[in-house]
Amino acid sequence: MVTTKPRTLYQKIWDAHVVERRDDGTCLVYIDRHLVHEVTSPQAFEALRLAGRTVRRPDLTLAVPDHNLPTTARRDAAGQRIPIADGESAAQLAALERNAPAFGIRYIGDADREQGIVHVVGPEQGFSLPGATIVCGDSHTACHGGLGALAFGIGTSEVEHVLATQTLLLKQSKSMEVRVEGELAPGVSAKDVVLHITGVLGASGGTGYVIEYTGSVIRALSIEGRLTVSNMAIEHGARAGLIAPDAKTIVYVKGRPYAPKGDDWDKAVAWWQSLATDAGAQYDKVVVIDAADIAPSVTWGTSPEDVVPISGQVPAPDSFADASKRDAAAKSLAYMGLEPGQPMTSVEIQNVFIGSCTNSRIEDLRAAATVLRGRRKADSVKWAIVVPGSGLVKAMAEAEGLDRVFVEAGFEWREPGCSACLGMNPDKVPAGERCASTSNRNFVGRQGPGARTHLVSPAMAAAAAVMGHLTDVRDLI
Amino acid sequence: MEPVTTIDGRAYPFGQKNVDTDVIIPSHWLKTITREGLGRGAFESLRQDPDNLFDSAEFTGSPILIAGDNFGCGSSREHAAWALLDLGVRAVIAPSFSDIFSGNAFKNGILTVVLPQDAIDRLVEVARTDPIHIDLDSQTVTTPFQDRFVFEIDAFRKECLIGGLDEVGLTMARGDAISGFEDAVRAERPFLARGVELAA
Ligand code: SF4
Numbered sequence: 210m211v212t213t214k215p216r217t218l219y220q221k222i223w224d225a226h227v228v229e230r231r232d233d234g235t236c237l238v239y240i241d242r243h244l245v246h247e248v249t250s251p252q253a254f255e256a257l258r259l260a261g262r263t264v265r266r267p268d269l270t271l272a273v274p275d276h277n278l279p280t281t282a283r284r285d286a287a288g289q290r291i292p293i294a295d296g297e298s299a300a301q302l303a304a305l306e307r308n309a310p311a312f313g314i315r316y317i318g319d320a321d322r323e324q325g326i327v328h329v330v331g332p333e334q335g336f337s338l339p340g341a342t343i344v345c346g347d348s349h350t351a352c353h354g355g356l357g358a359l360a361f362g363i364g365t366s367e368v369e370h371v372l373a374t375q376t377l378l379l380k381q382s383k384s385m386e387v388r389v390e391g392e393l394a395p396g397v398s399a400k401d402v403v404l405h406i407t408g409v410l411g412a413s414g415g416t417g418y419v420i421e422y423t424g425s426v427i428r429a430l431s432i433e434g435r436l437t438v439s440n441m442a443i444e445h446g447a448r449a450g451l452i453a454p455d456a457k458t459i460v461y462v463k464g465r466p467y468a469p470k471g472d473d474w475d476k477a478v479a480w481w482q483s484l485a486t487d488a489g490a491q492y493d494k495v496v497v498i499d500a501a502d503i504a505p506s507v508t509w510g511t512s513p514e515d516v517v518p519i520s521g522q523v524p525a526p527d528s529f530a531d532a533s534k535r536d537a538a539a540k541s542l543a544y545m546g547l548e549p550g551q552p553m554t555s556v557e558i559q560n561v562f563i564g565s566c567t568n569s570r571i572e573d574l575r576a577a578a579t580v581l582r583g584r585r586k587a588d589s590v591k592w593a594i595v596v597p598g599s600g601l602v603k604a605m606a607e608a609e610g611l612d613r614v615f616v617e618a619g620f621e622w623r624e625p626g627c628s629a630c631l632g633m634n635p636d637k638v639p640a641g642e643r644c645a646s647t648s649n650r651n652f653v654g655r656q657g658p659g660a661r662t663h664l665v666s667p668a669m670a671a672a673a674a675v676m677g678h679l680t681d682v683r684d685l686i
Numbered sequence: 687m688e689p690v691t692t693i694d695g696r697a698y699p700f701g702q703k704n705v706d707t708d709v710i711i712p713s714h715w716l717k718t719i720t721r722e723g724l725g726r727g728a729f730e731s732l733r734q735d736p737d738n739l740f741d742s743a744e745f746t747g748s749p750i751l752i753a754g755d756n757f758g759c760g761s762s763r764e765h766a767a768w769a770l771l772d773l774g775v776r777a778v779i780a781p782s783f784s785d786i787f788s789g790n791a792f793k794n795g796i797l798t799v800v801l802p803q804d805a806i807d808r809l810v811e812v813a814r815t816d817p818i819h820i821d822l823d824s825q826t827v828t829t830p831f832q833d834r835f836v837f838e839i840d841a842f843r844k845e846c847l848i849g850g851l852d853e854v855g856l857t858m859a860r861g862d863a864i865s866g867f868e869d870a871v872r873a874e875r876p877f878l879a880r881g882v883e884l885a886a
Contacts, residue, residue, distance in 0.1 A: 251719035469877035
């Protein structure tokens with residue numbers, strides 16, 4: 210009888226994709242799915258063109274514009290494209306629109322119903338599949354790990370490498386298990402779970418690892434919640450995040466436009482069911498988190514690791530053991546305009562952003578709408594927008610009447626895209642103002658020069674909008 | 687990529703330490719769609735000074751840059767390598783480089799040469815008035831004054847640079863292995879082999 214060593218989910222996916230192994234351990238790894246957007250692809254296409262190269266597998270590649278698109282109307286009443294004022298944004302978008310068809314790649318255009326943020330579109334279209342290797346020139350590609358895909362961000366040269374060869378030269382990462390056990394309290398969401406994990410591990414705690422999220426809390430999450438958790442793997446430094454595909458995953462994928470059909474489907478399901486980590490498989494590191502410790506969470510600083518429960522306070526820089534963290538915390542507080550010891554619920558906000566590849570799926574919008582139904586944003590909140598992750602999410606939300614809930618609550622209901630997650634388009638938070646944001650990065654200037662970001666869940670963002678300050682959503686439900 | 691065997695010519699006697707990618711190419715240059723033209727943004731902040739090295743008649747267009755410790759630290763932006771290439775730089779000599787920068791430089795055919803600080807000091811002195819010669823095959827940097835410094839380089843990188851082989855080209859040469867793998871996937875996991883062609 211053949212016995213094989215017990216393997217982790219990561220090891221199984223890795224083994225299934227190694228084309229060749231070099232003596233130094235570097236592997237040529239096959240890439241099953243490649244998502245392309247307008248920001249990191251122009252120079253890759255340019256290089257292919259200069260070298261007279263083609264795209265090896267255009268059928269495994271999908272192009273969608275998202276970062277630069279305005280979230281206001283893109284067509285006028287006559288159906289004509291409304292020009293984009295920022296010339297550089299327009300040039301990046303035009304380059305993708307030109308390059309995709311020129312290289313035979315399926316392109317979802319700015320006015321198509323399927324358009325959206327790459328990391329929302331991939332799973333939604335059934336393009337991203339469990340057990341697949343998925344790359345994109347974007348650091349939040351780990352998102353697709355929520356389906357059990359090995360997904361990670363790459364640079365422009367690697368985009369070119371994948372386009373030309375459908376492979377990458379990689380060294381295997383170490384493996385880490387982050388096990389979240391117990392049951393989440395009411396009002397605590399997937400976003401709070403991943404913010405809490407980031408607080409525990411620190412922004413570089415996962416560096417050099419691929420993290421598998423396990424435990425009863427992760428199993429209980431919906432697929433959308435799992436995508437939210439895996440999305441932020443990079444925020445604790447991990448190369449990728451993974452969650453084992455299970456019955457929920459299979460139900461989620463079934464019937465989507467590019468999902469396997471017929472005979473293929475049965476084979477796919479059988480393989481996906483074999484991927485879970487074997488009993489007795491060893492991780493290089495294991496971190497266990499108790500669900501009872503996870504509260505609705507907010508960030509106070511300019512690193513995603515700067516997490517406290519909403520009932521907490523702004524920490525004093527002196528409270529950190531590490532000298533460089535003390536420095537960083539002092540700088541963060543100066544940038545954020547916060548005082549040590551200040552209760553988080555006293556922090557007034559002027560802007561609310563519900564969107565980004567972390568939290569713009571239908572469930573996120575439902576969670577925010579549940580809090581907002583029959584309520585209005587505080588007058589002190591000047592700008593509140595909801596940016597659905599895709600045109601399909603938008604249509605679904607409208608069919609459920611969520612758009613009306615948002616509009617009646619004083620929110621703007623926008624077209625899909627990255628928007629104020631990074632402000633490459635006109636959606637920016639003004640300098641010195643605060644934003645309760647459902648996105649994934651609170652870096653200096655991320656949402657606009659001088660903008661102050663507090664990362665929260667969709668329900669917490671809605672609660673902050675209603676009260677005009679950071680608020681424990683549990684007081685409103 | 688153009689093969690790199692020898693690099694000959696004047697060298698910018700720059701010598702600065704901890705030059706980060708923001709100094710090499712400021713972030714407002716990142717919204718471009720081509721690699722070309724980034725040379726204009728290279729060292730933009732330093733070039734505000736009318737007497738800067740990079741625009742001086744004597745040094746402009748030099749193929750070699752001599753820098754201090756930790757060159758290319760900061761972000762992973764590949765634009766830093768593109769900007770140097772567009773400026774005409776084919777080799778950077780420094781006591782150390784950030785890993786990401788040297789990887790990006792290599793991918794774009796720029797040779798990064800690591801030499802100890804005293805060698806750097808001597809080269810900066812020579813470069814002010816005379817040319818520098820780099821020979822990749824013998825892994826040496828020499829001057830017209832009998833200076834000779836030997837440097838280390840990863841064997842794989844050396845082979846790629848001398849052959850003018852970029853990583854993409856090298857992997858394309860493994861096309862048969864990739865095709866073989868694709869055939870196996872088609873047989874075992876056909877659902878992964880089919881992509882957007884499934885669209886009705
Ligand atoms: S929504 Fe934000 S994090 Fe996600 S892909 Fe867009 S810019 Fe990146």
